[in-house]
Amino acid sequence: MSLFNEFSKGVIRENPLFRLVLGCCPALAITTSVENGLGMGAAFTGVLVASNIAISAMRNIIPDSVRIPAYIVIIAAFVTMTDQLMHAFTPALYTSLGIFIPLIVVNCIILGRAEAFANKNSIIPSIFDALGMGVGFTLALVLVCSFREVLGAGTFLGMPVLPGSTPAILMILPPGGFITLGCLLGLLNKFQKKSA
Amino acid sequence: MRDIIKLALFLLTVTGVAGAGLSYVNGLTGPLIEKQILQQKIDGFKEVYPQGDKVENESANYLKDPHDPGLKEVNIAYRNGIPAGVIYAVESKGYSGPISLLAGFDIATAKITAIKILSQRETPGLGAKAQESSFQDRYKNKNSAEALEVTKKAPARENQIEAITASTITTKAVTKAVNAAREHFTIHFAKAKQPGLIRPGGTQDEPI
Numbered sequence: 001m002s003l004f005n006e007f008s009k010g011v012i013r014e015n016p017l018f019r020l021v022l023g024c025c026p027a028l029a030i031t032t033s034v035e036n037g038l039g040m041g042a043a044f045t046g047v048l049v050a051s052n053i054a055i056s057a058m059r060n061i062i063p064d065s066v067r068i069p070a071y072i073v074i075i076a077a078f079v080t081m082t083d084q085l086m087h088a089f090t091p092a093l094y095t096s097l098g099i100f101i102p103l104i105v106v107n108c109i110i111l112g113r114a115e116a117f118a119n120k121n122s123i124i125p126s127i128f129d130a131l132g133m134g135v136g137f138t139l140a141l142v143l144v145c146s147f148r149e150v151l152g153a154g155t156f157l158g159m160p161v162l163p164g165s166t167p168a169i170l171m172i173l174p175p176g177g178f179i180t181l182g183c184l185l186g187l188l189n190k191f192q193k194k195s196a
Numbered sequence: 197m198r199d200i201i202k203l204a205l206f207l208l209t210v211t212g213v214a215g216a217g218l219s220y221v222n223g224l225t226g227p228l229i230e231k232q233i234l235q236q237k238i239d240g241f242k243e244v245y246p247q248g249d250k251v252e253n254e255s256a257n258y259l260k261d262p263h264d265p266g267l268k269e270v271n272i273a274y275r276n277g278i279p280a281g282v283i284y285a286v287e288s289k290g291y292s293g294p295i296s297l298l299a300g301f302d303i304a305t306a307k308i309t310a311i312k313i314l315s316q317r318e319t320p321g322l323g324a325k326a327q328e329s330s331f332q333d334r335y336k337n338k339n340s341a342e343a344l345e346v347t348k349k350a351p352a353r354e355n356q357i358e359a360i361t362a363s364t365i366t367t368k369a370v371t372k373a374v375n376a377a378r379e380h381f382t383i384h385f386a387k388a389k390q391p392g393l394i395r396p397g398g399t400q401d402e403p404i
Contacts (some may be wrong), residue, residue: 019387032320066203069212077214088228091236133353148303169321 003128008134016109017140020186023109026100027141028177034157037145039093043082044102046111049130050078054117062119064125071114072105080107109133140169147180148172236314241271244300244310245281248273258384264376272297279303281307281347282385284377285314289370291316295326298375298379301340306386310336311374316366329361340378340386344371 016022026044030036055062056076062070083101086094092100104110113133118126149155152171154162170176251273258270269285280303287296295316300309311332317347318324326333335356338344342355346367351358359367 038364063203063206066207068208073207073210073214077218078217084221084225084229088225091232161246167321172320 003125006128007072007132007135010129010134011139014133015136015140016112016133017137017144018185020109020112021185023107024136024181026107027144027181028174030097030100031141031144031148031177031180032152032172033096033149033155034142034145035093036096037141038138039090039097040100041134041141042088043086043097044104044107044109044137045131047075047078047104048080048113048125048134051075051110052113052118053123053127054078055114056121056123061121067119068111068115071111074115075110076105104174107136109121120165125163133188144177144180144184147184148176188194202293224277237269240253240298240312240314241273241283241300243312244298245273245283245302247302248275248281248310250274251283258380263380266373266376268379273300279385281309282381284380286373286377288369288373288376290316290318290326291323291363291365292319295366295373297373299335301375301377301381301385303385305342306382308340308374311335311370314369318363318366323360323363325360325363326366326370328383331367335374340381344378345376346371 010016013193014020015062017027019026023044026040030040051074055071058070070074082104083094084150086097086101092146113129117129146156148171149157151168152173154160154165154167168176171180201288233392238251241248245251251271253269254272255269259267265346266286266288266289271283271285272279273281273283275281282301282303284299284301285296287294289295293316295318296314297311298314299311301307302309313332315322316326318326323374334351335344339354341361345353345356346359346364347356348359357367357371
């Protein structure tokens with residue numbers, strides 16, 4: 001498979017949120033504003049690229065029987081570093097994402113890519129795989145965020161877009177997350193079936 | 197047996213390397229994070245008591261007696277070396293988590309200068325409106341002598357605070373925190389007729 005294919009499969013064909021339905025926890029919890037979505041996507045992509053590189057580089061020396069604990073340690077280390085870097089350099093974003101930065105550790109997409117891709121492929125394809133998955137997840141988050149922020153707060157990236165209307169607060173509350181994600185998944189499945 | 201030792205050693209190496217990497221990043225970001233937290237605090241102080249030129253944490257002097265558990269810090273703002281204002285860090289329980297805020301008081305006028313919500317986890321669109329200045333301004337210039345009350349209608353009396361629509365619990369939590377600070381302020385600072393009576397360090401002179 002070409003490198004571009006490794007990249008693009010994560011964006012569309014195997015989009016982690018919409019096609020693999022992984023990473024739902026952050027996708028439901030932090031998608032209240034587009035800014036959160038971009039921040040979470042960036043943090044996630046950074047961790048995924050770093051962990052894919054590390055795991056791919058060590059794929060021949062990690063003993064099979066302890067690979068999962070080894071992956072978790074590697075991922076947790078990168079997440080903690082990201083957490084501290086964000087705390088130091090982007091404090092506002094750090095505050096609004098809160099607990100969901102440390103929770104990237106248990107994000108199943110990252111462990112999933114380690115297990116399904118990085119431990120079988122060399123470093124360069126692993127980087128492209130990580131970038132593709134990261135971009136795919138970020139786009140998916142931003143899509144969910146856009147619906148929720150516009151409908152729930154009447155703003156897009158903080159700028160008012162629906163002047164004179166009362167935003168539906170429900171959309172930025174937890175039920176709004178489930179409603180949006182459910183509707184988007186349903187619609188995507190409908191179109192997928194048609195084109196197939 | 198040899199296998200177990202080999203695996204354990206491998207994991208030990210991985211965790212060791214990860215730990216080393218973490219300590220490096222921590223050394224890099226630790227001071228920055230500390231600076232940021234301090235800066236946020238200083239900015240907060242400036243917002244609730246803009247007239248001070250120096251703020252000192254004097255909790256050790258003022259919080260040694262039994263006090264409201266919500267009171268976390270007592271900071272004194274000095275102007276030209278004389279205590280001019282008091283800034284309290286207070287916490288109380290909101291609708292969905294702790295609310296922490298700063299409340300500033302002016303010693304000369306015995307009034308609330310401003311409050312600032314530092315962190316809260318209230319419902320977005322409802323209680324989270326407490327973070328907006330339109331709400332926090334409702335506490336401005338309130339007299340510190342009288343306990344503040346929450347009202348659901350337009351405030352009729354000076355000591356009333358209009359609740360955020362559909363978020364009375366949040367408003368009450370904020371008001372409770374401000375009241376705790378207000379009470380402490382009335383006991384320790386408002387009685388002193390001139391601000392000069394309180395010296396840095398918190399000891400009070402004999403009445404002249």
